């Protein structure tokens with residue numbers, strides 16, 4: 078898998094002196110092409126990172142590369158963003174605005190996006206008239222307008238019902254699979270998209286895990302809890318102990334989501 082986003086030594090502090098907050102502390106990680114996640118609880122530095130990626134703020138130090146190019150040299154029209162709290166005029170007409178942005182970026186794919194994200198019946202409505210779920214669909218569709226190479230989606234499933242969530246998720250997967258658009262989802266919750274190519278987990282402005290490809294699957298665990306030993310992902314050892322007459326008190330299956338929760342819990346205990 079080729080690298081999509083490389084951050085090295087990124088730091089950003091807000092304020093000075095006693096009130097200074099170090100939002101990103103020497104953050105280095107790599108995400109690959111495909112679908113990736115930047116995960117972290119509230120206050121972990123995700124918004125600061127996405128603002129740096131969008132060129133809204135500058136880091137104090139460090140470097141960002143997209144597909145090997147320094148961020149400033151990557152064509153801006155080839156990067157789409159959907160912010161969690163966008164500043165959009167409430168009178169913008171849904172279909173027209175997607176078409177205008179797509180045309181500006183060089184390829185009018187607005188009709189496809191309207192279908193993919195289930196926006197057909199609201200395409201003549203104004204942004205201010207939409208429910209939260211349709212606002213989110215519209216914002217995600219807008220990020221893909223003009224088929225940019227890479228799209229960053231900040232909390233794309235926030236405040237949406239389960240149907241909208243599934244349709245947005247399907248739309249993201251379809252565009253990645255069929256058009257080759259690389260997608261980075263920035264979120265405080267892990268939504269189990271079946272195919273995830275890489276992820277970084279932030280906590281307190283630091284990277285606590287950067288997992289690529291199969292490493293993500295290694296977060297899944299089968300754990301045998303014996304009275305005096307915990308055996309993780311080692312069936313042979315568990316069988317040995319059982320044959321020696323030891324009985325496990327419990328057997329736990331840990332999914333990717335719980336694996337991430339365990340990483341975060343460990344980091345908060347160490348902090």
Ligand SMILES: Nc1ncnc2c1ncn2[C@@H]1O[C@H](COP(=O)(O)OP(=O)(O)OP(=O)(O)O)[C@@H](O)[C@H]1O
Nearest residue numbers: 091098100117118119120121122123124125126265
């Ligand atoms: N403009 C600012 N001035 C001062 N401190 C800030 C500013 N923006 C963010 N912070 C602080 O920097 C830290 C990281 O914030 P950031 O918003 O990047 O995290 P986040 O992971 O996006 O959180 P959330 O999920 O709550 O949006 C937090 O402690 C936050 O209070």
